[in-house]
Amino acid sequence: MTGTLRVAVVGSGPAGLYTVEALRRQAGEGTRVDVFDRLPSPYGLVRYGVAPDHPSIKSIARYLQGVLEGPGVRFFGCVELGRDVSRADLLERYDAVVYATGAMVDRRLGVPGEDLPGSFAATDFVNWYCGHPDAADHSFALDAEEVAVIGVGNVAVDVVRILARTVDELRATDVPEQVLDALARSRVRRVHMIGRRGPAHAKFTTKELRELGTLAEASVHVPAADMALDEAAAALAEADRHVRGNIKVLTGWTDAPGGRPRRIDVRFWRAPAEILGSGRVEGLRLERTRLDGSGRVTGTGEFEDLPVGMVLRSVGYQSVPLAGLPFDERSKVVPNDGGRVLGPDGAPLPREYVAGWVKRGPTGVVGTNKSDAAETVRNLLADLGDARIEPTGTIEDLLDHRDPPAVRYEDWLRLDAAEAALARSLGRGERVKLARWEAMRAACRTPDQG
Numbered sequence: 001m002t003g004t005l006r007v008a009v010v011g012s013g014p015a016g017l018y019t020v021e022a023l024r025r026q027a028g029e030g031t032r033v034d035v036f037d038r039l040p041s042p043y044g045l046v047r048y049g050v051a052p053d054h055p056s057i058k059s060i061a062r063y064l065q066g067v068l069e070g071p072g073v074r075f076f077g078c079v080e081l082g083r084d085v086s087r088a089d090l091l092e093r094y095d096a097v098v099y100a101t102g103a104m105v106d107r108r109l110g111v112p113g114e115d116l117p118g119s120f121a122a123t124d125f126v127n128w129y130c131g132h133p134d135a136a137d138h139s140f141a142l143d144a145e146e147v148a149v150i151g152v153g154n155v156a157v158d159v160v161r162i163l164a165r166t167v168d169e170l171r172a173t174d175v176p177e178q179v180l181d182a183l184a185r186s187r188v189r190r191v192h193m194i195g196r197r198g199p200a201h202a203k204f205t206t207k208e209l210r211e212l213g214t215l216a217e218a219s220v221h222v223p224a225a226d227m228a229l230d231e232a233a234a235a236l237a238e239a240d241r242h243v244r245g246n247i248k249v250l251t252g253w254t255d256a257p258g259g260r261p262r263r264i265d266v267r268f269w270r271a272p273a274e275i276l277g278s279g280r281v282e283g284l285r286l287e288r289t290r291l292d293g294s295g296r297v298t299g300t301g302e303f304e305d306l307p308v309g310m311v312l313r314s315v316g317y318q319s320v321p322l323a324g325l326p327f328d329e330r331s332k333v334v335p336n337d338g339g340r341v342l343g344p345d346g347a348p349l350p351r352e353y354v355a356g357w358v359k360r361g362p363t364g365v366v367g368t369n370k371s372d373a374a375e376t377v378r379n380l381l382a383d384l385g386d387a388r389i390e391p392t393g394t395i396e397d398l399l400d401h402r403d404p405p406a407v408r409y410e411d412w413l414r415l416d417a418a419e420a421a422l423a424r425s426l427g428r429g430e431r432v433k434l435a436r437w438e439a440m441r442a443a444c445r446t447p448d449q450g
Contacts, residue, residue, distance in 0.1 A: 003388050005031045007380075008090045008395075010081050010322075011100035012037040013044020015356020015369040017064045019098050020073055022370075022377035032072045034094070034395060038080035039133065040407040040415060040440045042068055044102060046366065048132045051158040052173035053165065060366055068409065076399060077407030078441070082323025084406075085398060091351060092392045096380050099322055099334065099341075100355040100373075107316040109150065113275030114313075118144070122151070122159050122314035129162055129183075131176040131433030133440060142186035144309025148284045150272055151314030152195035153203035159312055161211060163191050164218040164262050172429035174419070179435075190263045192306055196271045196289055196297050199226065199250050200233035206245035213253070218264055221257035222250050226268040232295075273303060275311055284308050317362040325352075333361050339376030340383070351389075353380050404441060411444035418443035 005027050009016045012035045020033050041047060043061045050057045068075055079085060081101075090097045106121035108114060120140075127135035147163060149156050162170075167184045175183075195202055199222075202209075212220050227250060229237065237243045250266065257263055269289050276283035288302040318332035326343060328335050335341070336359055340348040355376045356369050364372075399406040419431040426432055434440050 005096075005384070005388065006094045006391070007031065007033050008094040008097045009033055009035045009100060010037075010090075010097065011035075011044065011102060011356070011358075012042035012068070012075065012077075013100065013102055013356070014046060014060070014064065014366050015102065015359075015373060016044070016098070016100035017042070017067045018370045018373035019100055019355045019377060020070070021067045022374045023380075024070060024072070026374075026377050027381055029071055032074075034074045034076060035068065036076045036079045036081070036085070038078065038083075040077040040444055041412055042075060042077070048127060048130045049155075050130075051126075051162060052130060052175045053161065053170060054158075055173070057366070075407075075409040075412065076395070077412060077444075078404060079399065079406050084402065085395075087324045087352075089395075089398060092389075093395055094351075094391070095384060095388050096351045096353060098339075098353045098355055098376060098380070099325065099358060101322060102319065102357045105318055105320055106313055107318050109272050109313050109315065111272050111274055113277060113281070116275055116277050116281050117279070118277070118281030118309060119275050119311045120313070122149070122155055122312045123317065125159055125312055126155065129175055129179050131174065131179070131435035133435060133437045136176075136178075136435040136437070140182060142182060142188055142310075144281075145187055146190045146192065146306065146308045147188050147310045147312065148192045148194060148272075148306055148308040149312045149314060150194050151316075152193060152197075152266075152268070153314060153316075154205060154208045155317075156193055156314040157204045157208045157212065159314060160191050160193050160264055161215065163188050164212075164215050164264055166217050169216055174423070174429065174431045174433050176433050176435040177422075177426065188310075189261065190265065192265045192267055192284075192308065194270050194272065194284075194286065195266075195268045197291075198229070198233055198268050199247055200229060200236045200243050202246055202268075204246070206242060206249060209246055209249050212264055212266075213249070215262075215264075217260050218262040219258040219260040220253045220264045220266065221255075222253045222266045222268075224254040226266075227251055227254060230291075232291075270304075271297065271299065272311075272313075273299075276305065281309055281311055282307075284311055317357070319358045319361075322358070331361060334358050338379045339372075340379055348383075351384070407441075407444050414446070415440055415443040 046061045106123045128138045270286040273287040274285040284306045287299045292298045321327040334354045339353045341352040355373045423432045
């Protein structure tokens with residue numbers, strides 16, 4: 001059977017929308033693509049993972065908007081796989097399904113005290129200050145004078161930067177008003193960023209790192225001893241411009257910290273051993289580390305305690321299982337070969353594909369999803385050829401009579417306009433996010449819908 005190719009894409013973040021773009025480029029503009037997201041707003045990590053003080057990166061949303069507004073593309077928000085639609089529902093109505101749901105939870109530290117009040121996943125904190133509706137009612141009192149952020153990647157740097165910024169620096173961003181109020185009351189004066197390995201192995205980019213030195217009221221300090229490079233680290237710095245840039249920036253912060261109101265301490269060669277406290281976080285015990293002969297991190301048996309009142313762990317994201325799909329608990333991805341979903345026997349499952357972090361794990365930058373999606377789409381088109389299914393119904397049959405109804409693209413535009421209007425009324429930048437489910441759904445409705 002030939003005819004219009006119909007594809008369902010589950011997830012409207014960069015991985016999902018780059019998949020849409022790849023489909024239109026490789027299969028032609030006659031292709032029909034329906035994009036589903038459990039949120040009423042599109043753009044995924046670009047909207048809810050990029051720090052609000054990074055408007056240049058958020059400009060990617062404008063590019064993705066053009067993809068979503070392309071011919072033959074439709075958006076269905078507030079539609080959750082496994083709750084509102086099933087795999088079978090989609091496979092009965094589309095020639096192929098691409099799952100691009102990202103990586104949604106933090107990895108755990110696996111140390112005593114990790115579940116004490118005051119110990120949080122960085123994802124929860126990021127979702128809160130980015131206005132994710134799942135985190136709108138989270139409580140971050142920010143009443144501790146010292147905070148530890150475990151991890152030395154870009155997410156950790158974002159978290160540290162938000163904790164150390166002044167409210168005036170954030171007023172023009174899209175941070176929800178209730179978050180801005182909480183940050184205004186913050187008592188945080190010292191933030192420790194902790195890495196298990198040395199500076200040559202840090203995952204943050206030099207551009208992100210350098211921004212810590214531009215904060216209006218925060219100074220940065222790195223212990224000079226932490227910057228000592230062994231022969232292997234020195235060789236890595238010599239060979240890798242990214243590492244060399246990081247080392248240069250960090251070395252510039254080894255002098256005595258300035259007398260600014262807030263201080264950031266970047267500390268390497270330390271691993272969390274225990275989160276201390278009775279009833280809530282009262283401290284963090286660190287063990288000094290080194291590399292063994294095989295290059296693995298090992299403890300030295302030397303410990304130190306930090307008097308922190310909050311711990312945020314940022315040691316990597318992982319995906320969660322999708323309803324009915326195979327899932328590799330070890331690697332935390334959907335088993336796949338070039339995007340083809342693999343069944344328990346290792347053979348590809350017909351017409352099911354993955355893209356993005358749920359395919360490859362939380363690696364790369366936003367742009368990495370472009371080539372990743374292109375690979376998945378090449379394999380999808382090679383598998384399908386001219387084959388098409390005879391659909392048993394339309395997606396509207398399932399969604400149009402649901403309460404609450406699915407959010408269409410024009411509904412999202414109403415929400416988008418409401419956030420811009422809120423910013424104008426508050427005298428704050430281009431938009432202020434509506435962060436609660438009920439407020440977002442209300443903004444999506446037309447007046448006659450009540």
